[in-house]
Amino acid sequence: MSTAYDLDRKHVFHSWSAQAEITPMVITAARGSYVWDDEDRRYLDFSSQLVFTNIGHQHPRVVAAIKEQADRLCTIAPQHANEQRAQAAELIAGLAPDGFEKVFFTNGGADANEHAIRMARLHTGRFKVLSTYRSYHGGTQTAINVTGDPRRWANDTATDGVVHFFGPFRYRSEFHASTEQEECDRALAHLRRTIEAEGPDTIATIILETIPGTAGIFAPPPGYLAGVRELCDRHGIVMILDEVMAGFGRAGSWLALDRYDVVPDLITFAKGVNSGYVPLGGVIISDPIAATFDHRPYPGGLTYSGHPLACAAAVATIQTMRDEGIVENADRLGREILGPGLAAIAERHACVGDVRGVGAFWALDLVTDRATKAMLPPAALNEVVAACKSAGLLPFANTNRIHVVPPCTMSDDEAREGLAILDEALKAGDQHVGA
Template sequence: MGSWMKELAELHAKHVLTPWSVQKRASGPMIVRGEGSFLYDSEGNRYLDLSAGLVAVNLGHGKEQVVQAIQQQAARLCYASPAFFHDQRALLAQGLSQSAPWPEGARTFFTTGGAEANEDAIKMARMITGRQKVLAFYRSFHGSTSGAGTLTGEFRRFAGEPGIPGVVHFWGPYLYRSPFFSENEAEESDRALRHLDLVLLHEDPTRVAAIVLEPVVGSNGVLVPPKGYLARVRELCNRHGILLVFDEVMTGFGRLGASFGAIRLGTTPDMITFAKGVTSAYVPLGGVLVREGLAATFDAKPLWCGHTYSGHPLAVAAGMGALIAYRDEGLFDRARLIEEWLWRGLRNLEKESPLIGEVRGLGAFFGLELVRDRETREPLSLWHKPLSPEILWLQQQLLGRGVYAFFKHNVMLIAPPLTITEEELQDGLEQLGETLRRLWEEPSFHLGRI
């Protein structure tokens, strides 16, 4: 590393607080450029972005349509109050409505990210229903702000506790580590639904405003719901007058092989929250898609939601550029092809590596559950603690081989850009396979000393 870049790295370590990290352990390459499926550091090293950043850069890096949309908007107008109407905001909202699962259409309330979107969805649900309680999975992440952090069902919520009132968590289906001791998907679905029904009974469903779910649980394991589970949750909501909100911050914009996961999974919610892929993460933008029948509620009563940067001109212009790219290149559907490549490649890795307990996924969104022992299913990193030395070793070894991947707990998230080629993906999986082989053969691993 050159002296100037070394100085910059030292300045970063000295002055920047890195999210979710013990600061003395925080380190990484100095990324200065991105192109297609790759990131480049200050020394010219190239890294295949096998997790699309944080499951966000769906279009890959440097997509021309999005960059030009940002440049053109910056030359015209960088900011105007959300109280004013704006051309790109209107066009993007129309495009989102056309991409949504409701024949009646939808309206969008824009935010700067997913956490704000989830908090605003809660507020809207409470305003619409006049109820207060909200249910969410234990294994979930909905953001780290006060309200979204309370919705979150894993340890990242602890620092924000006690949080907002009225949020109740329940267990969702997860057959590999079933909280219901199920032996197959049908059993897991039935038992999970009976559990939810019981929780509703004891919370009084007439007091519940909404159930908020990730249609495929994201950073907490890439948990694809058993067939029929979401549809039956929808039936429960209909029976009790509860609104169903899908948090599609990760699953939206082609990640599962459709514009939204709700469409691929065949279950229609009442609201969809989004962020990340809406601009391919080029500019921060999020929002709440509200089906028209509910959005009309606010034609006669105030919508008590607002942000300085709601529908920011640069952000919505980026979103419009991204939407055009998704449609022109057929990228909402391309994840179905990537899904075929991933099943083939990851199943081969599973046969070769004793460290892989389970492969699961949908579209271009897969998780590798890593274990010390396939029989006991002991995780390679505990869910309630920071990443284990073994997972940190894997991360660093992969970076050394030119591959970036996002790990959460003992699960590696494989969610490449939707523009990745089969050759690029195959090369990344080969590097992953070699790294897993080296870890398994490392004597210090079996002695617990890595």
């Protein structure tokens, strides 16, 4: 009988991969903060898979809710009302700022961003979309073109009405800033000039990750999001905040935007809303944009929009997060364990150029030279990843970075265990400093 690995390599076409050059790990079980491979080896999951298992693996309350819903009603078309969908929408809208009553459900984050952009275009009657270069918004047609990172290049036809600009990122500043305030002011000036040069009346929306995730986990400087809000208000531009990765506890708050004095027009979500147990995403819609479609049909939908199993998982997830203080745990974990622990690691390793993050959402920027900030090359990063895995830690790696993004339910002892493994693994990166 063929093994899961053999069948995978014969039949499964993997995303973002050269198919003949990958050796995917076989995962056979998961619970809490751990996963097991096909040799029954246990790994501490510092990746939350793709940063979505915010409540950990196989949480019994959520698993039970999915089973109960499956026994009652597995699926129903989106034109019908359904108890779980309605309750999920109420709970999700209740986490948004005042003035957000409606939720449009999708199957994930990419299509959430697709539909948010469509809503903005229809609401304004304009077409252009502005987004930052250091961003990721999904792999579907509009979302991948709105994405700023190099994964866009092979898919970018330059025909989707997207204009990119540089957002603030103090460690690798595009603005030669020496302080956070300079970075904020100069980034806003750059955006203002981009808007002016493109023509304000042509721009439907500016979409930003509240805290960019796969691009490097760097929180915006104080005042930046408020400044973007002011520019949007001045020119009638819809402001979209992408909370797909940063939301639902990941940043130590229900939504990452809760940390900033800003209210967007549309909020997109996915991942942590039900920890990925069943695919779900959506758009939380401000009242003025929702009113656009009171008597005008919204031209879009999905067969599985608000799927009952996914919504049952979302209801159980949100209720569980409240009952068990999971958002508060993520915030405390970042302040008391991950932040101080990673800062201490940075002092011991010359390959760590920068540590940044909040809640259960952290990144180590790895370099070969702290002065020049030259990025650790991919082969060297792979050595660090291999050392982590050999010691029983499953990390999240991207470009020259290790992202520390464990479940928001992780215990202090588990976090310390993972940090100790990472500490030892980074010796592999140190060997490349000055090379």
